[in-house]
Ligand SMILES: NC(=O)c1ccc[n+]([C@@H]2O[C@H](COP(=O)([O-])OP(=O)(O)OC[C@H]3O[C@@H](n4cnc5c(N)ncnc54)[C@H](O)[C@@H]3O)[C@@H](O)[C@H]2O)c1
């Protein structure tokens with residue numbers, strides 16, 4: 588069995604590639620980083636080294652690499668012959684891989700291929716489907732797109748090697764829906780380390796609005812305080828209180844919306860914070876805060892749960908405070924941080940909140956406008 592995975596970065600090698608390898612797939616990694624692809628073409632194996640109480644070391648073999656910027660046709664041919672196509676490139680990059688997948692589907696002759704976007708975003712595979720089928724609706728029956736939720740903290744790695752250091756925890760939830768229903772339905776791929784669920788919404792929202800909301804709250808508060816790592820930031824009582832308050836906000840929403848058992852949900856939250864604190868995981872406020880405009884957008888980790896709480900007539904003060912911290916993120920390495928600071932300087936507060944966060948009215952608007960006004964000084 589052959590899988591094609593777009594994005595041979597941290598999650599690509601340390602999570603999706605590993606799990607597909609363990610499921611019996613030979614993985615073709617497609618990336619636009621020539622050094623990385625060169626290493627994948629030369630090497631026979633790489634290691635995924637877990638850190639944490641249940642740590643194991645895994646060896647991944649049977650892979651190769653294609654540089655899709657140098658040879659997009661080879662990447663398309665790989666898609667045409669694949670059993671499974673996955674990606675972990677970041678939500679803003681889906682539009683760049685879509686034409687390659689479209690070209691691959693056009694060459695395809697055989698059963699529909701399963702496509703799964705493994706990104707931190709709600710409905711990422713649906714988004715990818717729209718992009719791939721844009722202008723080519725006749726290709727719709729050549730692929731089945733299934734949404735997923737992926738969870739494993741993978742900090743920045745040595746860019747000159749293939750081995751990856753990861754936390755020992757991982758979870759991959761896949762929506763079973765697209766594989767069910769009709770007699771001609773495509774069978775779900777067999778991936779023993781993943782679990783297929785009837786309704787992905789509780790899984791993706793619990794993950795994004797706990798792990799990623801808590802992570803981002805830590806990162807922006809830590810960055811504003813001049814602290815480098817996430818574990819170190821959580822040693823500050825003020826930052827820990829801010830993180831717990833953000834997660835108290837999202838917990839109220841998630842428990843009410845999905846009917847999670849409150850004690851089980853509290854344990855999920857506590858485990859997320861304990862994962863952030865893993866001292867063997869050198870994760871940085873800069874990585875977790877990366878692409879702040881994405882993180883401040885309407886359906887992301889602060890604004891979506893805050894807007895839903897506000898619609899329910901409930902407060903989201905801690906999420907608004909975390910949003911305020913994010914406005915201070917100005918890491919030089921990050922293009923979106925520079926754009927954020929430009930928009931903050933140039934737009935009036937209401938225009939900023941509408942443009943960056945898609946909030947143009949409703950109960951949350953006044954609060955967000957207030958913190959943007961304060962940030963502008
Ligand atoms: N690192 C984590 O802890 C983690 C955990 C869960 C989910 N995620 C999600 O996984 C996705 C990837 O994150 P990451 O941390 O692995 O990032 P990363 O930067 O390590 O990897 C992304 C890779 O995509 C490649 N890429 C960029 N443009 C491309 C293109 N046009 N075609 C093919 N490849 C391209 C990059 O060169 C890079 O190797 C993001 O959506 C992220 O939110 C990350």
Ligand SMILES: O=P(O)(O)OC[C@@H](O)[C@@H](O)[C@H](O)[C@H](O)CO
Pocket residue numbers: 707737738739740741798799802803874875876877878
């Ligand atoms: O990848 P991002 O930029 O959406 O978010 C940064 C981190 O919160 C994220 O990568 C987590 O480490 C990951 O989502 C854990 O599963």
